[in-house]
Amino acid sequence: MSSKNVYCLLLIFVFLINFTDTFAEELPKLDNPMSLEYLKKNLRKSQPRLVLNRDLEKDLKKKLKTDPVLQNMYAAIQLNAESIFDEELLTRKMVGRRLLGTSREMLYRINMLAFVYRIEKDQKVLQRINDELLAVCAFSDWNPSHFLDVAEMSLAVALALDWTAGDLPSSTIKIAKQALVEKGLNPSWPDNEKPLWWTNGDNNWNQVCNGGMIAAAITVAEDEPELAAKTIARALDGLPNAMAAYLPDGVYPEGSTYWDYGTSFSVTIAAMLESAFGNDFGHWDFPGFKESAVFRVLTNAPSGMYYNFADCGDSRSENGDLILAWFAMKSGNETFYERSRFLQPADKMEKLKRLAGVSMVWLSQFKKNDAVTPPTAWKGEGHNPIAIFTGGVNDPHGYYLGTKGGRGMVNHGNMDGGSFVFELNGVRWVVDPGNQDYNTLEQAGFDLWNKGQKSQRWTLLTKSNFGHSTISINDSLHRTDGLVTITDFEDGDRPLVSYDMTATLGDVVAKAARSFTKDSPVSVLIEDEIVKSDKTGLITWQLMTTADVEIVEGGALLKKDGKTLKLENLSHADISVSLVSLDPAPLKLDRQIPGLKRIELRIPAWTIGSDEVKIKVRLSGE
The missing domain is CATH 2.70.98.70 (Beta-galactosidase; Chain A, domain 5)
Known part of the structure; x- marks a missing residue:
């Protein structure tokens, strides 16, 4: 063999080594032990178990008696819940190709009503939850062609069932569970067995849609254990593709308000998995994820505006950042816990974020460890x-x-x-x-x-x-x-x-x-x-x-x-x-x-x- 040919083969060999090394760095993964056996053995048997469970609820109710932040936020939630009684029940109202506005309104209503019900056990509130559930479960579908709509509706219906913990009429529970399967979970598993694109997508659709399906799966797990197990397993496999967006330093490429959207579902997923299985399967330690809290803080400018690159909104709310508070709870960093904003007059907060109810759970768990000031x-x-x-x-x-x-x-x-x-x-x-x-x-x-x-x-x-x-x-x-x-x-x-x-x-x-x-x-x-x-x-x-x-x-x-x-x-x-x-x-x-x-x-x-x-x-x- 000539020296020229040897040299060419050497170049090819070096190229192949470099090519292999380049792709050897695999995407970080979440832990995924989920199987039918794992689900049956490890899923918490009692309700509630979505974000909230009996232990967390006991602690929350105790702190609600003394913690001014929890008391003030609860007062705001009560005002929001009361205002819902003045509204008509939801109808299947499409806006363009989306049912998303209706799904989000349902998620908002259930967060307010169900949280008040957990605290007060008011039968008037339970009846309204029942009526809201029957209204949306009667829809012909939850618009699977735009699956975000299905996901947010599924989370709402799952929370309504879970946080009422069997107190609804058995007929309503049956109808709602059937809707979660037929209008939520089944459309996520097409007949042709070709995965829907968002299951492994690289943007917030992955977080939102998988989040809604996890909530639905946990809620119907006793009735549909195989469907539940494979749905949660699919999500744990697919979610890293979206969470990779935070790599390596926590910058969310879609901007601060989309950080709020995608991350709100990621932290809700982590909280649901922890409350239901005692394990977040690696969410908190996923590279770049915890660092994204610094990104969120630094994109809040002194004027009250965001650094509004990408498709980001202009200005932030005067209310406290409920999603950032999850990072405060996990880290103990008081910088992420916007106490003064949580303590503004309850009647000035107006309409709260649609995940305000579940956020009360991690607000109640915050314990100050340090206050690390963001870099200048x-x-x-x-x-x-x-x-x-x-x-x-x-x-x-x-x-x-x-x-x-x-x-x-x-x-x-x-x-x-x-x-x-x-x-x-x-x-x-x-x-x-x-x-x-x-x-x-x-x-x-x-x-x-x-x-x-x-x-x-x-x-x-x-x-x-x-x-x-x-x-x-x-x-x-x-x-x-x-x-x-x-x-x-x-x-x-x-x-x-x-x-x-x-x-x-x-x-x-x-x-x-x-x-x-x-x-x-x-x-x-x-x-x-x-x-x-x-x-x-x-x-x-x-x-x-x-x-x-x-x-x-x-x-x-x-x-x-x-x-x-x-x-x-x-x-x-x-x-x-x-x-x-x-x-x-x-x-x-x-x-x-x-x-x-x-x-x-x-x-x-x-x-x-x-x-x-x-x-x-x-x-x-x-």
């Missing part, structure tokens, strides 16, 4: 990497900078790689356009969920790079499959984060990098380094704001709420910034944001003397 400079890697700089808990300036990488291809993602939000002195100066109503777009026949490069999705201001504070080249879209990664991170007095933006900008540049430096307690320095390609025609630096803008020599002045922010163009003094009004937004279907505008610094490639251009912009406040 933090980065999280993953599918949608981000970095956040703050001024800390007692910062008089309310400094907040959120920056991100990622790509449009992630679940609920946008073409927002390299974008950022910036707050100072109580004002969000640099904004993200956030989310908009799905149903309105879907009813218009809009191609919202296609993430291909030519999808209609990218014509929306909320989704494309033209609605985000980033860099655009040749007025063209970012590459939806181009991942923006973190390349450098430094904490300390002058924290810095750098991103490689080359992949998302594509072949219209040879290379692109962006960095953010907190260079003082009231400022941020944004630096871009772009190496031109033969396709580079126009470089646009852009910033989204709702502030009033005055263009001045060397940059611009932003004014809002009696405050001022200076934008300094440090690198291209010969080019003035320009202003594009986006109120109204370009498309009728766009989200309309009052006062929205885009500040631009447009640099023609022909004005650049070399292959590389450096852009420096500083934002500074008072």
Whole structure:
């Protein structure tokens, strides 16, 4: 054999070793001992057993006599429960392709009513639970074509049966169990035995749908043990595919409000498994999961807004974070336990979250162990990497900078790689356009969920790079499959984060990098380094704001709420910034944001003397 052939075989051998090593790192798994035998031996026999059990209930009722948080939250739940009696029973009302609003309302009602029933054993409340159950169990189906609807309804019906613990009429129990099987569990097992996509999906559908099916399975386990066992086993196998989204540092790629949705079902699953089997099968120790509580805290900005990247809502509720409280209970970290928010007047809390009832169980279990303050400079890697700089808990300036990488291809993602939000002195100066109503777009026949490069999705201001504070080249879209990664991170007095933006900008540049430096307690320095390609025609630096803008020599002045922010163009003094009004937004279907505008610094490639251009912009406040 010639030396050339030997060399080629060696290269192939090395490639195969590397290929094998790459895929040898398997996805973390949950423990899964579930079988018919395991279920029969280990499932708690008495009810309740979904999140709550007799031991937990005894402790909860004892603490309810003295704990001001539990007392106040219970008062709010009582007010919510009482308001339900003024409402009509639910009907099978579709909104577009979804029954989800009805399913969520049912889950809300049962959380309020069933928790009050556990405490008071009021027959009026029991009768209302009975009526609510019979109403939804009479539906023709729970809309399996959009399985989230089935999942949330199944959890509601399962909780209603479990928390009433045999006190409902036997006829109602029979009807409700039959509905859980026929309208919930059976549709999750298609006749062709081909698994539904969400069973092993990589997003919140997995968490929500498997969560609803686990609740249903536990509730009917005595009547349908084989169906229950195989359903729970399927879930324990499939859930890691969704929980992998938290890897490695806890960043939830779909944003903070979707963290709330997906994680609310993950913690409810863990709580149900613990209460029913005495084991969460590895949820708490799943890599990245417990770290996601830090992500959640840090995406709450001083203004009360979220760092609202991806399809995230704009502002958080004034109420305490019930899902974060589960992490407080597990860790003992008081930072995750929003005591002051839980203690605001009960009548000011208005309509509670639909899992408020079950959340009372883990609120009652919280025991302070420590109060670990979140870092003031933090980065999280993953599918949608981000970095956040703050001024800390007692910062008089309310400094907040959120920056991100990622790509449009992630679940609920946008073409927002390299974008950022910036707050100072109580004002969000640099904004993200956030989310908009799905149903309105879907009813218009809009191609919202296609993430291909030519999808209609990218014509929306909320989704494309033209609605985000980033860099655009040749007025063209970012590459939806181009991942923006973190390349450098430094904490300390002058924290810095750098991103490689080359992949998302594509072949219209040879290379692109962006960095953010907190260079003082009231400022941020944004630096871009772009190496031109033969396709580079126009470089646009852009910033989204709702502030009033005055263009001045060397940059611009932003004014809002009696405050001022200076934008300094440090690198291209010969080019003035320009202003594009986006109120109204370009498309009728766009989200309309009052006062929205885009500040631009447009640099023609022909004005650049070399292959590389450096852009420096500083934002500074008072």
